[in-house]
Amino acid sequence: MRRVALALLVSVALSGCVQTRQYADVEFTPPQGDYKLLVMRPDVEVGSVTTGGLVEPRADWTETARTKVMAALRAQQAERGGNVLIMEKRNSLPGVDPEAVAELERLHYAVGSSIALHKYSGAYLPTKRGKGLDWTLGEDAVALGRKTGYDYALFLHAEDSFASTGRVALQVLGIAGCFVGFCAPNIGGAGQFAYASLVDLRTGEVVWFNVLQAGSQVAGIKMGDIRTDAGAAQMVDRLLDRMKPGRNVQRRAQAQ
Amino acid sequence: MSWSRRSLLAAGGSLAAASATGIAEARVLPKDMVPLIGPGYRAVDPDEKGMWQQMERVEEEVSGSNLLIKDPQLTSYLGDLIGHVGGPAAKDMRIYLARIPEFNAIMFPTGFAVVFSGLLLRMRNEAQLAGVVAHESAHFLRKHQLRQWRDMRRKTDIFSFVAIGAGLAGGVAGVYAGDLVQLGQLGTILSLLKYNRTIEAEADAMGVRLLAEAGYDPMAMSETWEQLIGELDLSAKYRRKRRDRSFTLFETHPSPDSRMADLKISAAEVRQPGKTYDAFRDRYLNALGSIRPTLLDDQVKLNDPGASQYVVETLAKDGWNGLLRFYEGEVWRLRNSSKLGDETRAAQGYAAAVAYPDAPPDAWRWHGIMLLKSGKRLEAHAAFARYLQLAPNAPDAALVRQMMNG
Numbered sequence: 001m002r003r004v005a006l007a008l009l010v011s012v013a014l015s016g017c018v019q020t021r022q023y024a025d026v027e028f029t030p031p032q033g034d035y036k037l038l039v040m041r042p043d044v045e046v047g048s049v050t051t052g053g054l055v056e057p058r059a060d061w062t063e064t065a066r067t068k069v070m071a072a073l074r075a076q077q078a079e080r081g082g083n084v085l086i087m088e089k090r091n092s093l094p095g096v097d098p099e100a101v102a103e104l105e106r107l108h109y110a111v112g113s114s115i116a117l118h119k120y121s122g123a124y125l126p127t128k129r130g131k132g133l134d135w136t137l138g139e140d141a142v143a144l145g146r147k148t149g150y151d152y153a154l155f156l157h158a159e160d161s162f163a164s165t166g167r168v169a170l171q172v173l174g175i176a177g178c179f180v181g182f183c184a185p186n187i188g189g190a191g192q193f194a195y196a197s198l199v200d201l202r203t204g205e206v207v208w209f210n211v212l213q214a215g216s217q218v219a220g221i222k223m224g225d226i227r228t229d230a231g232a233a234q235m236v237d238r239l240l241d242r243m244k245p246g247r248n249v250q251r252r253a254q255a256q
Numbered sequence: 257m258s259w260s261r262r263s264l265l266a267a268g269g270s271l272a273a274a275s276a277t278g279i280a281e282a283r284v285l286p287k288d289m290v291p292l293i294g295p296g297y298r299a300v301d302p303d304e305k306g307m308w309q310q311m312e313r314v315e316e317e318v319s320g321s322n323l324l325i326k327d328p329q330l331t332s333y334l335g336d337l338i339g340h341v342g343g344p345a346a347k348d349m350r351i352y353l354a355r356i357p358e359f360n361a362i363m364f365p366t367g368f369a370v371v372f373s374g375l376l377l378r379m380r381n382e383a384q385l386a387g388v389v390a391h392e393s394a395h396f397l398r399k400h401q402l403r404q405w406r407d408m409r410r411k412t413d414i415f416s417f418v419a420i421g422a423g424l425a426g427g428v429a430g431v432y433a434g435d436l437v438q439l440g441q442l443g444t445i446l447s448l449l450k451y452n453r454t455i456e457a458e459a460d461a462m463g464v465r466l467l468a469e470a471g472y473d474p475m476a477m478s479e480t481w482e483q484l485i486g487e488l489d490l491s492a493k494y495r496r497k498r499r500d501r502s503f504t505l506f507e508t509h510p511s512p513d514s515r516m517a518d519l520k521i522s523a524a525e526v527r528q529p530g531k532t533y534d535a536f537r538d539r540y541l542n543a544l545g546s547i548r549p550t551l552l553d554d555q556v557k558l559n560d561p562g563a564s565q566y567v568v569e570t571l572a573k574d575g576w577n578g579l580l581r582f583y584e585g586e587v588w589r590l591r592n593s594s595k596l597g598d599e600t601r602a603a604q605g606y607a608a609a610v611a612y613p614d615a616p617p618d619a620w621r622w623h624g625i626m627l628l629k630s631g632k633r634l635e636a637h638a639a640f641a642r643y644l645q646l647a648p649n650a651p652d653a654a655l656v657r658q659m660m661n662g
Contacts, residue, residue, distance in 0.1 A: 054409055058306045099320065174420060182423040
């Protein structure tokens, strides 16, 4: 009995994890001091994991989380000294056509998907080897920067999901099964996924990209909750607070 | 007791075969199809609210897409049409027209539909289009997407507990239950697909009913399916294939043949005997206005000559004109098989087109080129002159002038 419990504990401890993986332009220096940051409408989705493992979106949770994440972003940026505007809607930017904002969002979606494929999903491109992060939104982004005076644009997507009672019950059965020789300790299914993408509006380039995954393989154990103040702050912190400079910048710093 | 893998597979296979051949899916009756929502409907339960919230974002993207055809006359026509055949929630539904040359339309759970331009091309009259719009409206009125989601949630929930239960029981008894669980999984998937087919059958039955209630001939829907089957057959034949007739068990939609048959019976049930129905062909063509050539052009460029020929000939059942003859020529010119004499057939198409007063300028251009190729210089020049007269600012006007002088 003791051996099983120990094995379980180990597997539980191993299976809960939080990881981030960031890439930066080789010449990227994290924004400091008096910079102007435009946060594009954050895309937040929160749902419940059904017994069968499907994620069911929840409107009320999503609304709460969106508000909390925006508040956490504001607080985090204030600490860094940035001058920040968070767009709650596509028309939150005076003097800028919401359709132009929509176009830029769609363009970023395409570019972001390409980064996800070639940097994170294993389809590495030999032409981009050793170049850090080498993607751009081009002239449209520069035009937005010129028009509004912002230095950076941040694109943010965050998902969170929580195991339903049924899912937790299934997990309990799965663990109980370990005592009769049918062991399913890692049903999982709930967790956080988020990404952030920083675009330099003076050059149009995507200068920094980060992906956060936080989840537990055991249904019912949470690794964060963006519906709460603390949870939203934790997610924003995990995602944005440890920006590393680009490779060339790091090398120059080491050489000195 | 222990099951061998082979015996299980055999049992599963015969079970599947029995349900595919033995038992036909019953027709849904139009009279049973009452709307589940009224005017001004909003999401009620948490799962539905979550779905609606997601769909608001989807609609935002769809409505801003650059694939949309935004011709104001045509979009207001489509809006009026769904407002007419959409039953109690007619005024709440929206239609977006996307430039995609395929036969398709989609309804989203919040009541907005996307109609593909390829659908408008294939409709011979307003009644046929109203039939498809009524089918899509029925998805919204019967809350199909929500019911489908709930069905999937329920069945995957059950499957999960059954799978864990089987594992536990197997663990206690010391038997490997994995095969049984796999069979259960197959059963779950088949059952989800079956539900999907039921939903489509419901939308067909209710569509027929909505169509009749709006004063259209309910038979228009089965006509549309007849056309689709004919098109698929000819398209396949030209590719030296047979029309894809998959195993119904694994399909999301009932087969076109069974849908057509059911639609016919259902239409007969709700059709008023002795009444003459107007198909409103003129009104439809008027609404299509100037986009019909674009629709035909998108179709012939798909490199699917069988389908294109079928579509052109189906539209021509209401009478040939210069536009249809021109695109008939285009089908053969683009297939370009010397063995099948496509050039001659194309030339005949263009020659026939220019005999009509509504022949597009390009018909004259291609007619001229074909004449030139067969050595009839003088006639070719006359055709080119007509082309330049109709389209003096054509991008290739200078080139054509040179061909005439050279």
